[in-house]
Amino acid sequence: MIKLVKVCKSFNSQKVLDNLDLEIEPEKITVIIGRSGGGKSVLLKHIIGLIRPDSGQVFIDGIDIASLSDKKLNETRKKFGMLFQDAALFDSMTVGENVAFPLKEHTVLSKKEIDEIVNKKLLQVGLKNVTHKMSSELSGGMRKRVGLARAIVLDPKIILFDEPTTGLDPIMCESINNLIVNTQQLTKATFVVISHDIESTFNIAHKVAMLYHGKIIEIGTSDEIRSSNNPIVKRFIK
Amino acid sequence: MIRFFEFAGRPFIAIVEECGRIMLLLFSAIVWMFRPPFRFRVILKQMEFVGVNSLTVVLITGAFTGMVFALQSYHGFRMFGGESLVGATVALGMTRELGPVFTALMVTGRAGSAMAAELGTMRVTEQIDALSTMSVNPIQFLIVPRIIAGIVMLPVLTIISDFIGIVGGYFVGVKLLKINSGIFMSRITELVEFEDIYNGLAKAVCFGLIFTLIGCYKGFYTSGGAEGVGRATTESVVFSSVTILISDYFLTSVMF
Ligand SMILES: Nc1ncnc2c1ncn2[C@@H]1O[C@H](COP(=O)(O)OP(=O)(O)OP(=O)(O)O)[C@@H](O)[C@H]1O
Ligand SMILES: [Mg+2]
Numbered sequence: 001m002i003k004l005v006k007v008c009k010s011f012n013s014q015k016v017l018d019n020l021d022l023e024i025e026p027e028k029i030t031v032i033i034g035r036s037g038g039g040k041s042v043l044l045k046h047i048i049g050l051i052r053p054d055s056g057q058v059f060i061d062g063i064d065i066a067s068l069s070d071k072k073l074n075e076t077r078k079k080f081g082m083l084f085q086d087a088a089l090f091d092s093m094t095v096g097e098n099v100a101f102p103l104k105e106h107t108v109l110s111k112k113e114i115d116e117i118v119n120k121k122l123l124q125v126g127l128k129n130v131t132h133k134m135s136s137e138l139s140g141g142m143r144k145r146v147g148l149a150r151a152i153v154l155d156p157k158i159i160l161f162d163e164p165t166t167g168l169d170p171i172m173c174e175s176i177n178n179l180i181v182n183t184q185q186l187t188k189a190t191f192v193v194i195s196h197d198i199e200s201t202f203n204i205a206h207k208v209a210m211l212y213h214g215k216i217i218e219i220g221t222s223d224e225i226r227s228s229n230n231p232i233v234k235r236f237i238k
Numbered sequence: 239m240i241r242f243f244e245f246a247g248r249p250f251i252a253i254v255e256e257c258g259r260i261m262l263l264l265f266s267a268i269v270w271m272f273r274p275p276f277r278f279r280v281i282l283k284q285m286e287f288v289g290v291n292s293l294t295v296v297l298i299t300g301a302f303t304g305m306v307f308a309l310q311s312y313h314g315f316r317m318f319g320g321e322s323l324v325g326a327t328v329a330l331g332m333t334r335e336l337g338p339v340f341t342a343l344m345v346t347g348r349a350g351s352a353m354a355a356e357l358g359t360m361r362v363t364e365q366i367d368a369l370s371t372m373s374v375n376p377i378q379f380l381i382v383p384r385i386i387a388g389i390v391m392l393p394v395l396t397i398i399s400d401f402i403g404i405v406g407g408y409f410v411g412v413k414l415l416k417i418n419s420g421i422f423m424s425r426i427t428e429l430v431e432f433e434d435i436y437n438g439l440a441k442a443v444c445f446g447l448i449f450t451l452i453g454c455y456k457g458f459y460t461s462g463g464a465e466g467v468g469r470a471t472t473e474s475v476v477f478s479s480v481t482i483l484i485s486d487y488f489l490t491s492v493m494f
Contacts (some may be wrong), residue, residue: 048371050371071366075373079373082368089365090368091359105372105373106372106373
């Protein structure tokens with residue numbers, strides 16, 4: 001269970017999150033929408049403790065991670081997988097080593113087993129014969145998919161996706177969306193997805209939350225959001 | 239008046255603040271150094287990077303330092319017929335000062351700057367954040383192995399530099415300037431104590447800590463994109479070199 005209570009965050013004098021309250025249902029896909037530069041990535045980084053709030057609490061399974069020590073935070077983070085907006089692949093490693101990294105760190109699997117899982121996950125995101133490429137040799141869309149494979153490789157309980165389909169062609173977009181839905185059905189993990197693609201948002205989301213001026217101004221099922229009376233929401237989803 | 243002190247004091251306060259942050263980083267690096275998992279492979283890779291890859295540049299600087307030192311001291315000593323002391327002078331100079339300091343400065347330029355650039359790039363492309371999200375402590379994974387590599391490899395490089403410097407001095411003194419080889423060598427064994435070598439290596443350990451710590455610090459806390467990485471790299475070399483030279487003075491005054 002993820003719950004943010006009265007979270008405030010400013011950078012210098014710029015208020016990005018302003019008394020934000022958000023409760024994310026477990027074992028569901030929640031999609032966060034909002035304007036570019038509106039603080040979606042910042043919100044996601046609060047959930048995994050990369051950014052600490054100026055005030056307020058971030059509860060993960062009942063523990064307030066905003067006030068946790070680094071060592072305890074490390075433990076909590078084992079429940080998480082995260083895809084960064086720009087993939088954040090380790091550029092000193094190959095694609096295969098990137099995806100294998102969480103497995104090597106946190107499991108005792110043999111090299112052969114790890115290789116198998118890595119290939120399977122890469123196949124799931126539509127990548128073949130790239131394990132030995134350096135991650136700096138990939139296209140933007142390929143990097144994103146490798147990042148996706150790395151985020152889901154440990155089958156974590158909570159997965160955060162920062163714009164998983166931005167920069168992909170329509171066909172790849174659809175297959176990534178399918179992957180997200182299927183993986184979620186299979187693992188029953190909690191998914192938090194940031195998306196700019198309104199149409200696919202409504203297709204994959206159990207819940208949609210709209211971030212506006214540092215607050216969640218509306219949260220509900222796809223249908224509820226579609227028929228919302230809030231003029232800001234209306235304008236955003238057209 | 240108060241304005242004046244505020245104005246004059248600001249850079250001073252900035253330096254003190256920065257040193258404080260470096261000390262905090264060192265402290266957490268030490269804490270994480272003794273927590274499992276121990277990443278021997280990463281450490282070995284860094285040792286190769288700091289040590290093996292610096293070998294050529296250390297050999298060249300060491301040899302020519304010893305050679306020019308022999309040449310200069312020969313001209314000096316000849317004025318009062320003390321040519322026989324050239325070997326001992328070179329050996330003392332190399333082991334006490336020139337070996338550790340020049341090696342540290344060269345390795346700072348090569349490896350320290352690369353550390354700042356690499357960690358800086360990882361910071362601005364969120365790779366360090368990605369490490370954290372995978373429950374891997376970035377200080378333990380990135381900084382601890384680099385500091386260990388610096389502390390271990392700089393003394394090794396210094397020994398090599400000392401040796402090759404004395405060989406260079408021998409070459410110039412005995413082969414080119416025709417000093418008697420037996421006297422050259424016996425003066426070295428007479429005047430150079432084990433303590434000289436040992437103290438020089440102790441310096442190298444300190445310098446190894448300084449350049450890796452500052453390189454990692456500058457890289458780790460980079461902000462501001464590619465420009466920030468460039469700035470971090472330059473600052474790390476300047477800051478490390480100055481700190482090495484200053485601390486060399488104090489180390490010398492304590493040791494000898
Ligand atoms: N580390 C930081 N330091 C200073 N300002 C920051 C930092 N991170 C984010 N910001 C600021 O916070 C605001 C929100 O950024 P954020 O990346 O969360 O936007 P976003 O909603 O993810 O936008 P996009 O859809 O374009 O990715 C931006 O104005 C940005 O400049
Ligand atoms: Mg973003």
